Amino acid sequence: MRKILVYDGSFDGFLTAIFDVYDEKLTDVTIQPKHRSTQNFFDTSSEVVTDEKKAHRVWEGISKACSKTGKTNIYRAFLSELDGIEDTLFHFIKRSLAERVDVAKDYGDAEILKISKVVKMVGREKHRMDAFVRFRQTKDGLYFATVSPDFNVLPLLIKHFKSRYADQQWIIYDLKRDYGIYYNLQEVTTIVLENSDAFRSNSKNGSFFTEEEMVFESLWKNYFKSTNIVSRKNTKLHLQHVPKRYWKYLSEKSPV
Amino acid sequence: MDYERIKEKLNILADAAKYDVSCASSGSKRTNKNNRLGNSSGMGICHTYTEDGRCVSLLKILLTNHCIFDCAYCVTRKSNDIKRAAFKVQEVVDLTIAFYRRNYIEGLFLSSGIFKNADATMERLVEVAKKLREEENFNGYIHLKSIPGASDELMREAGLYADRLSVNIEIPTEKGLKLLAPDKNREDFLKPMRKVKNEIIQYKSEKKLIKSTPIYAPAGQSTQMIIGASNETDAEIMYTSAYFYKKFQMKRVYYSGYIPISHDHRLPAIGTEVPMLRENRLYQTDWLLRFYGFDIREILNKEHPNLESDIDPKLSWALRNLDQFPVDINRAEKRLLARIPGVGMKSVQKIIQARRYRKLNWENLKAIGIAMNRAKFFMVCDSREFESKDRTAAQLKSLILSQSSSKFSKAHSTQLNLFSSIETPIAV
Structure with missing residues (x-):
């Protein structure tokens, strides 16, 4: 009988689940986050209680068995939140621990090739956010941007934005997952806004932002138009680079 | 301001x-x-x-x-x-x-x-x-x-x-x-x-x-x-x-x-199409020089002063040098892998890493992401099936072209169609 381990969706929770698999010597097992858990009649399920100590021990074990890339790959693929990614990662972790060699590049193994593809997808989404974040200055001098990335990439953005915008306060807010990262000129912390719905529509929110802001947005839009070469129009290529789902956050693509 | x-x-x-x-x-x-x-x-x-x-x-x-x-x-x-x-x-x-x-x-x-x-x-x-x-x-x-x-x-x-x-x-x-x-x-x-x-x-x-x-x-x-x-x-x-x-x-x-x-008579007239396909072929050649280890004299020379427009320059080179193929994916050195049409440098890297663990077969190579429609004629791998028929360069070229569609296919057809409107966008 297949056993389902249901964890809380956090990375520590996932690692705790792996601890439990080894601890209870489970063989036919699948790991699922609470909000995506599917169960059928023949399965039994049990809830994983997230335990930082257990998670830490598993991470230590992985660190010894995997290369640095292998480790980063686990974390990045986890952030994809794709269905079944936990089991794919568990396959990789199990092989690493058993074989004691770096198997991260064994692309002949379908699951491992899948991880490398998912890591690439997550990396691409992270890079898109580096590019598509559009800050608007609020009346209290803070630079504020909203996003809703396909994958949970906010944790991967911190380093880049912190070292680039070191002299300005900024917030990047993930509307899909309802949390954000905030840089206060010292450090980056995670925040949850009470009125995040106010930013959900693409209204200009005149009450939050400075008047200058509208001017820069329109200058940028003008620039975007002027730099285009009409006789080379290539809509397919344009959409490939800037898929429509990102347009709502790009001032140059908004109709008004 | x-x-x-x-x-x-x-x-x-x-x-x-x-x-x-x-x-x-x-x-x-x-x-x-x-x-x-x-x-x-x-x-x-x-x-x-x-x-x-x-x-x-x-x-x-x-x-x-x-x-x-x-x-x-x-x-x-x-x-x-x-x-x-x-x-x-x-x-x-x-x-x-x-x-x-x-x-x-x-x-x-x-x-x-x-x-x-x-x-x-x-x-x-x-x-x-x-x-x-x-x-x-x-x-x-x-x-x-x-x-x-x-x-x-x-x-x-x-x-x-x-x-x-x-x-x-x-x-x-x-x-x-x-x-x-x-x-x-x-x-x-x-x-x-x-x-x-x-x-x-x-x-x-x-x-x-x-x-x-x-x-x-x-x-x-x-x-x-x-x-x-x-x-x-x-x-x-x-x-x-x-x-x-x-x-x-x-x-x-x-x-x-x-x-x-400009209406200057020394230049192509206004309304002439931007040569985007040619530009693309030149960039492909540029990449072959910088990343694939090709020498310019191998690709362009007195006999071949212009690139072929219907196939990419690497394939074009390969068809002129069929004696260098097929390449064995599981043994060949990096330099040779990079010369197989349809195999990019990313795939070359992946092949080299993956073949340390096991011999690669067609399925593995497809999953890694190489362009099979071109590559399969120029390589062998861990499989008894391979393209063993001896074909001439011209036969291979028409076979490959018939099995693939180019994003520039419209550009080829407008070149034939003299009476089509100038405004036709060439790449869609």
């Missing part, structure tokens, strides 16, 4: 700057120290893409489009009846900072029409870069155009503030340049290029000894050629390009299909 006036200037001077293809913001190494503004640490970022699909990474503008030269191919030429404008130094600085802080751009690409003389123009460009670095503590990316004929001292100073410098040689052959830009000579282009190259070498060697040596144009130099304005062959273009890569250690050579902007 008078926003309406700025807006108008921005429209004119961005429009005039757009024919410069380069928008690279990569390859620099300027870190952000002491919590200042910006960095450019190697990886380029395209913040958006124009509707023609080109990356927008930098605020790309001219300082002014007033120009004393009259180059036939240039939209800013003296004799062209267009609106002229000029930015003040401070206006460019303010605009760059405002756009940068909002994460619109990676930095500034500043070029200019030549007013008064080369040095006066270059001096003004350097002034903008200096202000950004010293007054605004800006560590983002700066690309300055080297003005042909600018003095050595100015070029030395420019490299201390800029990440990249570029001079566009524009016309691939000297005879073409004489015809289309009689007031310019090639030496004027080469002079600042040579100076920058030498400074880069010198600063690099000093930096090895003295760590505090400032960085000089860390992202190197680039140049650009217009394609299809002066009846040059592909070989002429690519040999010029190979010369610049070798002699001037260029980071990039860009190829820009000529966009008709």
Whole structure:
């Protein structure tokens, strides 16, 4: 009988689940986050209680068995939140621990090739956010941007934005997952806004932002138009680079 | 700031700057120290893409489009009846900072029409870069155009503030340049290029000894050629390009299909299609030279002065050298793997890593992502099935073409259809 381990969706929770698999010597097992858990009649399920100590021990074990890339790959693929990614990662972790060699590049193994593809997808989404974040200055001098990335990439953005915008306060807010990262000129912390719905529509929110802001947005839009070469129009290529789902956050693509 | 006036200037001077293809913001190494503004640490970022699909990474503008030269191919030429404008130094600085802080751009690409003389123009460009670095503590990316004929001292100073410098040689052959830009000579282009190259070498060697040596144009130099304005062959273009890569250690050579902007009888008429397919084939060749270990003489030579338009240059080379195939995926060295049509450098890397664990078969290779429709005729792997039939190059070519569809197929058919409207977009 297949056993389902249901964890809380956090990375520590996932690692705790792996601890439990080894601890209870489970063989036919699948790991699922609470909000995506599917169960059928023949399965039994049990809830994983997230335990930082257990998670830490598993991470230590992985660190010894995997290369640095292998480790980063686990974390990045986890952030994809794709269905079944936990089991794919568990396959990789199990092989690493058993074989004691770096198997991260064994692309002949379908699951491992899948991880490398998912890591690439997550990396691409992270890079898109580096590019598509559009800050608007609020009346209290803070630079504020909203996003809703396909994958949970906010944790991967911190380093880049912190070292680039070191002299300005900024917030990047993930509307899909309802949390954000905030840089206060010292450090980056995670925040949850009470009125995040106010930013959900693409209204200009005149009450939050400075008047200058509208001017820069329109200058940028003008620039975007002027730099285009009409006789080379290539809509397919344009959409490939800037898929429509990102347009709502790009001032140059908004109709008004 | 008078926003309406700025807006108008921005429209004119961005429009005039757009024919410069380069928008690279990569390859620099300027870190952000002491919590200042910006960095450019190697990886380029395209913040958006124009509707023609080109990356927008930098605020790309001219300082002014007033120009004393009259180059036939240039939209800013003296004799062209267009609106002229000029930015003040401070206006460019303010605009760059405002756009940068909002994460619109990676930095500034500043070029200019030549007013008064080369040095006066270059001096003004350097002034903008200096202000950004010293007054605004800006560590983002700066690309300055080297003005042909600018003095050595100015070029030395420019490299201390800029990440990249570029001079566009524009016309691939000297005879073409004489015809289309009689007031310019090639030496004027080469002079600042040579100076920058030498400074880069010198600063690099000093930096090895003295760590505090400032960085000089860390992202190197680039140049650009217009394609299809002066009846040059592909070989002429690519040999010029190979010369610049070798002699001037260029980071990039860009190829820009000529966009008709003038009724001048020396140039293709207005309405002529932009040669985008040709441009694409040239870039493919450029990549073969820089990343795949090809020598230009293998691809273009006296017998083959032009690239084939219906197949890519690597496939074209392979069909002329069938004696070098098939390549064994599980044994061949990297250099040979890179020569298989349909196998890119990313796949080469993956193959080399994956074959350490097991012998790879067709299924593995497909999953890794190589283009089977071309590759399968040129390789063997861990399988008894392989393309064993002996075919001639012509047979192979028609077989491959019949099994694939090119994104440029429309371009091929419009070339046949003389009566189709000129407005037909060629790549969709």
